[in-house]
Structure formats: structure tokens, C-alpha cells
Amino acid sequence: MALEVSHVVGGYSQIPVLKDISFDVKDGELVGLIGLNGAGKSTTINHVIGLLTPHKGKITLNGVTIDQDSQAYKQQIAYIPETPVLYQELTLREHLEMTMMAYDLDQQVAWKTAHGLLKTFRLDNKLDWFPANFSKGMKQKVMIVCAFLTQANLFIIDEPFLGLDPLAVNDLLHLIESRKQQGASILMSTHVLDTAQRYCDRFVLLHDGQVKTEGTLSELQAALPEAGESLNDIYLSMTKVDRS
Incomplete structure (x- = not known):
């Protein structure tokens, strides 16, 4: 079931940024959220993680809305923002311990996972x-x-x-693929369309606060045969048509 965004209208004021958007992210699926600056990607994400409340519509995660059970909803989500948000007075070790407490993780199991991740991203000697x-x-x-x-x-x-750096990008992509294989759902916003094309299962193309089209690459190619073969070509063609 995973994430379902249904007819969401919303934004930061009474003037909506999002205009009746709907899409889903299934279990074990990586969905690319694609769009130009100002298309509504960050606004969409802020609604999903609960920082913004939709004016209309509903967002459901495995059958739970944030209004029904805020803790149960939010504990299902892990969020990596575009700009890192860290506490200046906490060490790396303390950030990890805080995450373990926030998600009510078993400390022994969590530290075993943490050490593997720290080694992968070359942070294992920087805990303090x-x-x-x-x-x-x-x-x-x-x-x-x-x-x-x-x-x-x-x-x-x-x-x-x-x-x-390129090594860290490769490590992250392998990590995403591993969690996807374990059944996790992943929504990824990116401007790096060639990487998205290689790794995403489906795409949601946002433009001017609307879902202009969505589907697999082959479905997008079939829907817009004149646009070109690549995700980059398809998106550029779609935005050009909208501006004409």
C-alpha cells in the first residue's frame, strides 16, 4: 500500500502551490519526483512529511493519515533534506543515539547497522x-x-x-537499491535526470504545481512519442509545450 497522495491542494498560504495532485509510491518501489525549480517538489515533500497541512485532499501512509495517528505516521518516514540539518552542539555519535531513541530502535541492533553505514560513508573515525x-x-x-x-x-x-563525491553517490544508490529490495518505498526528488532514469522504477513529473504525467520510462515514451527517448528529453519537451 505504502504512500498515497490523493487530490492534494496546498501550499504556504491561501494561494495553492499544489493544484489537485495525486500519485502513489508502492512497496519496494523507487519513484522519481521530477520538476523545474518552483514546480512544487519541495512543497509536495513538506506535505508528505507533515510540515504542511493540505487545504484539500488526503495523504495516507500504509492506511494511516497524520491526523489519525501522528506518531505512527511519522515513525514510518525517514527524510533526507536537500540542505543538511544538524544540531551544532551534538557530536555524530549523539546524532545517531538521538535517531535511535526517536525511532525506538534496539540499541544493540541499531549500532551494528550504524557501524556498517559509517564505514561505507567513511565516517567511522569521526563519531566524536x-x-x-x-x-x-x-x-x-x-x-x-x-x-x-x-x-x-x-x-x-x-x-x-x-x-x-562520486564514490558517495555510488554508495547511496547501492543503499537505496538494497532497501528497495527489502520492501521499502522511496520517493526521490532530483534534477539529475540521467541518474533518475537509470535507477527509478516510475516518475512523477510536476510542472506548475500539477502532475503533468506519470509512469515508467516506457509509458512516458509511449505517451509522448515525439518528445525523445530520454527522461531529460521528455521533461524538456513537456515544459516547452506548456510554455507555447
Whole structure:
């Protein structure tokens, strides 16, 4: 069942940014949320994670809405924001411990997972470092480790490749594939369309706060045969048509 966004109208004021959008992310599926700046990607994500309340419509995660049970809803989600958000007074170790407590994880099991992730992202000798010691890319890796430390049903990843070196990008993609194979649902917003084309199962193309089209790459190619073969070509063609 996973995530279902149904006829959502919403935004930051009474003027809606999102205009009756609907899409879903199934279990074991990676869905790419694609769109230009201002298309509504971040607004969509903020509604899904509960920072914004829809004016209309409903968002359901495995049969639960945030209004029905806020804790049960939010504990199913792990979120990696575009800009890392860390507590300056907490070390990396303390960030991990806080994540374990927030998600009510078994400490022994969670630390075993954490050590593997720390080694993968080359942070295993930095447990006592504070955020001020980290580069932007390292801060992004901390967010990745904290998110994948959990056993979330839904991972929401916003522009994950910004600031990451090529090795870290490859490690993240392998990690996403592994969690997907374990049945997790993943919604990923990105401008890196060639990478999205290779790894995403389906795509939701947003433009001007609306879902212009969605589906697998082959379904998008069939729906827009004149656009071209690549995801980049299809999206550029769609936005050109909208502007004409």
C-alpha cells in the first residue's frame, strides 16, 4: 500500500502551490519526483512529511493519515533534506543515539547497522566530531546514515546528490537499491535526470504545481512519442509545450 497522495491542494498560504495532485509510491518501489525549480517538489515533500497541512485532499501512509495517528505516521518516514540539518552542539555519535531513541530502535541492533553505514560513508573515525568540523558533503553523509539507520517504510530523499563525491553517490544508490529490495518505498526528488532514469522504477513529473504525467520510462515514451527517448528529453519537451 505504502504512500498515497490523493487530490492534494496546498501550499504556504491561501494561494495553492499544489493544484489537485495525486500519485502513489508502492512497496519496494523507487519513484522519481521530477520538476523545474518552483514546480512544487519541495512543497509536495513538506506535505508528505507533515510540515504542511493540505487545504484539500488526503495523504495516507500504509492506511494511516497524520491526523489519525501522528506518531505512527511519522515513525514510518525517514527524510533526507536537500540542505543538511544538524544540531551544532551534538557530536555524530549523539546524532545517531538521538535517531535511535526517536525511532525506538534496539540499541544493540541499531549500532551494528550504524557501524556498517559509517564505514561505507567513511565516517567511522569521526563519531566524536561536531557538525562544525564537517564539510557540506560530510554533513549530507551524516543525514544519510541517520536516515538509513532506521527501518522506515518510506524514505523521502530530496536532491540527494548535491555535495556528494562520486564514490558517495555510488554508495547511496547501492543503499537505496538494497532497501528497495527489502520492501521499502522511496520517493526521490532530483534534477539529475540521467541518474533518475537509470535507477527509478516510475516518475512523477510536476510542472506548475500539477502532475503533468506519470509512469515508467516506457509509458512516458509511449505517451509522448515525439518528445525523445530520454527522461531529460521528455521533461524538456513537456515544459516547452506548456510554455507555447
